[in-house]
Amino acid sequence: MTAPRAFLPWLIAVPVAIGSIGLLFQLLGGLVPSFFFAWGYYFEVLIAGLLQGVMYSLVALGFVLIFKASSIFNFAQGSMALFAALTMVGFMEMGVWWPFAFIISAGVMVLVAVVIERVVLRPLVNQDHIILFMATIGIFYILDGLGQMLWGSDVKVLDIGIPRDPMFALGAIFEGGILINQYDFVAALTGGVLVAVLAVFFQYTRTGRALRAVADDHQAALSVGIPLKTIWVIVWSVAGIVALVAGIIWGGKAGVQFSLALIALKALPVLILGGFTSIPGAIIGGLIIGAGEQVAEVFLGHFVGGAIQDWFAYMLALVFLVFRPQGLFGERIIERV
């Protein structure tokens, strides 16, 4: 009963916020002749932004998983996505059918997790978080270089058959209908399913409970016999598989190339907004950032010269931070002196 009750304010606040912003734009459209506003177009932008937001959530999720289990901000998450996608394309280019290539690549990511735990994390146990963070910067560059050394730095085409043609919905209500990108729709659906599976895994399985125990207190978890090293391998493996899915989806859009590693930057405002330790936070944060930046770029961008969506995402996150320093769903840390 608690969960539905917690979501009740959202169920009311979200439509009210969307409607209010729309009304504000409609008003602005009446006052400024060059300002274009139509409700159908507004919803179209909003839906595109929400679909994009799910993809941001997917990247943010990789960060959250590792941060929850080890309090490490994994700088290498972007290069993990690139490495995973490069590996998958590499196998596909060898003629391996994509589901098998996916399974092999997932296996490679588990192997990467084991190596990271053995070579990087284990020797650094009990070191400051900043040391571990710096180690992940090293992992970023190693994975980035290794991936390109193994598979080359050409742009690689990753096509697993997701439809790409535009589709139109609600043609009866809005003139011309609302355009929805099929690729984004399928990608968002995939991301949503993955998030749901992970939520169930961490909430209802023994490993999930152990992970949450490790996240709360390493020492206490160790004292009750939870194997910290195994948990780390599992978490890095899951983060690696999430990176693989993110890499496939983003790589399918623009080709698999170095720029994929930069998608990690898109996750930062999502994490600031949603909190570093919350899976629901990563999802809701992604949706707010995705929708917010698209709406801002389309309706407000031309007032300030355009190309605002990148910094607007951070600004939006910072505004939330003023009111909730721990993020929307982050844990409130109270240290008693």
Place this chain on the structure above:
Amino acid sequence: MKLKTLGLAAAGAAVLFAATVLPATAQEKQFVPGLMYRSGPYAPNGVPFANGLADYFKMVNAKGGINGVQIEYEECDTAYNNDRGVECYERLKKPGAAAITPLSTGITYALIDRATADKIPVLSMGYGRTAGSDGTVFPYVFTLPATYWSGADVIVNHIAQNEGGYDKLKGKKIALVYHDSAYGKEPIGTLEALAAAHGFELSLFPVAHPGLEQKATWLQIGRQLRPDWVLMWGWGVMNSTAIKEAAAVAYPMDHFIGIWWSGSEQDVTPAGDQAKGYKSANFHGTGTDYPAIKDIIKLVQDAGNGTGPRDEVGTVLYNRGVMNGAIIVEAIRTAQDKYGKKALLGEQIRDGFEALNIDAARLEAMGLTGFMEPIKITCADHEGTGRAFIQQWDGKGWNKVSDWIEPNRAGLLRPMIVEAAAAYAAEKGIKARDCK
């Protein structure tokens, strides 16, 4: 003891040999620095260009060099980053540097003053600061064969031809999607001048680096503005993302035209069939059906000395690297006619650039007939032709779909260039050279 004395004598002789003979040999090598990028987000586009440039120099060396002078080529990886570009330049600069290829408009902007002070020619071939075409103010900057302003004029000319004449442009909507950087902003002034002259409505859509995110841009273009034509000044992942997003809003590809940096295989291949019909400008041939390119295959690739993979030869960016190399070699050759067949200084090769006259006969001797247009550079005009053509992607390769298009240099662009160069000279306190 005797053995030790002999050993010492041998070592001494070796040092003496190294000090006398080796520098003499080194003098027969003409140093050429290259600021390339084989890492970073733009590497997929930077690598084939760098390979084409390096392979051309290898081919020239394999054929005996430039009048017997071998090319000593050294690269530095800038990762398309301005500060690293300056760092690379400082590392590679020396009086004997023939010409620097920055391969980035931002880096070119950063190097103009430095290279001028160091007397090293900057070859920004089809990019960089357009005002640099005015040799009276920019004696060490060369923009041949075409600038972004010429590119913009050529593309609008092509649109006018498709619409049935310049008078049909009145009331049309043209959008420019551009990389939000010095590069992407370069054609805006020209397009605004053309919009004012021909009555079309110009809308600007900047895209932030690296350009992975363009959904909002293309929703505005495809669902709100619905322009008659879209132009693109993009680079790297921005190009392929734009093509995919354009397809996602069902924008007609044959009305979407990129500048020459938005028209390579790397840009269209990730979009698959969706890229069919997409157009771009270009100023050189593609494929391997040119004697110079065949020589590269025979003397460099088949000899196992290729910088990159064999199947890259003939692609758009590889061939652009070849053209860049060919122009530098011709400038050196021209300078040698004046200063002697030996390794020369940068300022001497600058004179070679200014006396450059690549006519039909010279193109044939270079093995590049039909690959590029003849170019003649003068002291005042560092651009040369400005001519380009339009190519179209058919899903497998690029096809030339227009003749060479002459930009309106005399009537529109040249006065704008002179004006922009004069403003630059006034700002920097530069006294313009007299080229008469």
